[in-house]
Amino acid sequence: MKIIDILHLAYDYIRLDENDKVAEQNRALSDLNLQIEEGSFVCVLGHNGSGKSTLAKLLNGLNLPTEGTVFVGGMDTRREDQLWDIRRETGMVFQNPDNQIIGAVVEEDVAFGPENIGVPTAELWERVNRALEAVKMGAYRLKSPNRLSGGQKQRVAIAGTMAMLPRCIVLDEPTAMLDPSGRAEVIRTVEELNRTAGITIILITHYMEETVRADRLLVMDNGHLVMDGSPRQIFSEVQRLKAYRMDVPAVTELAWRLHRSGMPLTVPVLTREELVDALRGLLPKQTEFEPDFVKRAPKHEEITDPILRVEGLSQVYQQGTAMESHALRQLSFSVQRGSITAIIGHTGSGKSTLVQHLNGLLRGTEGRILVRFREPIPAGASGFSDIYAKDFPMKELRFKVGLVFQYPEYQLFEIDVLRDVMFGPKNQGFSEAAAKERAEEALRMVGLPEELWQKSPFELSGGEKRRAAIAGVLAMKPEILILDEPTAGLDPAGREDMFRQIESLHRQEGMTILLISHSMDDVARYAEQVLVLDQGELRMSGTPEEVFRRYRELETMGLGAPQMTYLVQELKEAGIRFESRPDTVEEAAEAILSLYRRAGGALLPDRDNGGDSESRKGKEGEPCSER
Known part of the structure; x- marks a missing residue:
């Protein structure tokens, strides 16, 4: 069943002069047609100014269409008498939490929404407790939001929306200001809401790793929907995404680089587990092949001036x-x-x-x-x-x-x-x-x-x-x-x-x-x-x-390490070792290709024409649809 139905949607930003005449008119969305199924997890990608945030505000009536129609749960956002119900159905979490935090203390802010829709007191505080614990902010419940960091405020904003238990939650860059563990916790939380409560999640993000478990990815460009498909379909088209100022997850980028260099990898690869499984069959284990590397200590930055x-x-x-x-x-x-x-x-x-x-x-x-x-x-x-x-x-x-x-x-x-x-x-x-x-x-x-x-x-x-x-x-x-x-x-x-x-x-x-x-x-x-x-x-x-190198200690502090650090550790556990610990995609590609060559693997010149049809389409599924 569709929860969102968008028909021929267009939206213009209009700036008036001092005489209330139109001084400037910019079209942010053009002839957009889109349906989203209830209970799905959808990620919206696109460069800054592509129309993502504009679309988000149209989904719960914060903005109204210039042309076309937006239906939410069968209700038309243009009808003023239905806006209250639409906003109960569709919760919003904005990029900047200061735009939606109003309570004097954290727990009051989280309680504000459910209290306004008449949730009974006992249930209200149960919702507040559950939401604060979900975003790891229970210890801050009596703090003033004004004394919180930007990332902590974002967690409070997310908790306030979660406490409303809407049918659909639209999150506009909700993790942009969070640390790595906070980012992972928020994504796990919204995935859990989607999986266990059936809440439709529409996530706008620039972190590609957050999207790999979504049901569907939508790519926006200059107000148009230009790509629509599963993560595997979308991330099979690396160069096309880059042309839209987008990127792919780090492991996807690494596998794509290795594939272009001639390693027999099936692309796209979406997770570290997939890449480790693929490389396990291509790279020599330590017992099979001892590289003539000299163990070295990491570089050290001397403070001389x-x-x-x-x-x-x-x-x-x-x-x-x-x-x-x-x-x-x-x-x-x-x-x-x-x-x-x-x-x-x-x-x-x-x-x-x-x-x-x-x-x-x-x-x-x-x-x-x-x-x-x-x-x-x-x-x-x-x-x-x-x-x-x-x-x-x-x-x-x-x-x-x-x-x-x-x-x-x-x-x-x-x-x-x-x-x-x-x-x-x-x-x-x-x-x-x-x-x-x-x-x-x-x-x-x-x-x-x-x-x-x-x-x-x-x-x-x-x-x-x-x-x-x-x-x-x-x-x-x-x-x-x-x-x-x-x-x-x-x-x-x-x-x-x-x-x-x-x-x-x-x-x-x-x-x-x-x-x-x-x-x-x-x-x-x-x-x-x-x-x-x-x-x-x-x-x-x-x-x-x-x-x-001390990534386990970093994890205890709510941090972590680059994706490549984890990949190298997982390869090490599979018996594949490198002379040093590469922390970037470029370093990891160089290290893997070097080990592959030493083991006798044949490589091709880098195919900088965009790769063959496999690198553009991948082995699984059809290419994503275009709009």
Whole structure:
């Protein structure tokens, strides 16, 4: 039975001028026809601006069609008298949890929805308890949402929707701000709701690994539905997906690369288990073939020229009261000048709190923060300046240490993008012309097209806002750039673009970059140094290779390792060993192909014409349908 029936749907975003006349009209969805069966698990994929979030808002009447019809449980979203029932049927979880959290404490917020639809008190609190435990937020039930991290707020928003027990839940990037274990827990929870309660799940995501157990994948591009099929059908078309700015799961990408190089693998491969089974028959076991590898210790990052030194930093909130809580505990570390240093930790581990100390937004309860810039602020004999010294110029520090927050829209406020980016240099004392020159240079540096410079920053997409916010910091020419989850909510190609910009800044400007990320794959690929926080304490530090070797410890902290780290471990358990532990798809492909060659396997030149028909269609099923 259909729960969603969409017929010839179109939606336009309209901007009015000061006289309420149409100044701009953009079509976000065009002639969309789609049916979703009740009880199914459907994932919607697409690049930023493809129409995914617009579609989500049309499913419960937050937006109404410009053309066409949306039926939910047989009810027409255009009928005002049916909207209340439609919204009871279709729960929404948004990308930014601040858009839907309203309670003074967590349990009140989760109870708000069921209370408003008249759920009896005893059942209401049973629902609240069940929902909070499902998202691992039971311990925070009496906390104010304002004191939670971004990821913790997202869990509360999901719990509030779960407590409503709707027939359908639409989740718009619900795990974008969660740590790896939180992300896995939320996906397990929605899968369980789908499987045991028969709730229809419509999941919008940019994490391809979250989609492999779905019944159906829908791929959007510029307002059109362009691919529709099972995960195996969709992920068989790797290059077509990449053309739509999409990606595939890491193991799917690895198997595809190996297949293109001539290894006799059946593609697509969706899970690590499938790939291990396939490679078990192609690669030699240790007892059969001893590679002439020399065991080596992992690389180590030496701190020879620190730009930043933190000594014994602690942060205690509401000290001396019954509500006393420790956000940071005796942190000590140094950051190498010109490095990309990643800060990782579970949601609420203290990452965002820490970086707000580094440019003086917060002051530690104990400890010191020392900096040593190329253009020095007056320093002591060691060349370091203590930012807590009485005469330290805190305004200068904020020009030297630029911070881009989790939600870049919170940093944008001017009437157009160019003026917004000019604000920092003007605040530094530069003339209008010099500030404009710096702003234009920064906007080009982050790749924001010139046609957007005169637009309001609030008209930009999420990825464009993030670039504008970064440009606003870069225009002040900081020596340290702090990026708090810079790629959250970006499509795969957008993530790649963002990291290319980050690497370019690092390489060309010699800028020191501190990167907060929940993506272990991104950390493995781009970082040179990793700091691991847990409950406000520094538990590990070292290179990605050093840190990810201890992946079992990371798991106990709510983290994990890159997909390739787990794959190599599972191959090791199957008797297949490598000289080192590859943490990226590229490293894993190189290691596997090298072992295959050593065992006498024949390889073909890389088929960069897109692969043969097998790599495009796969061995199983027909190609996915097109719209």
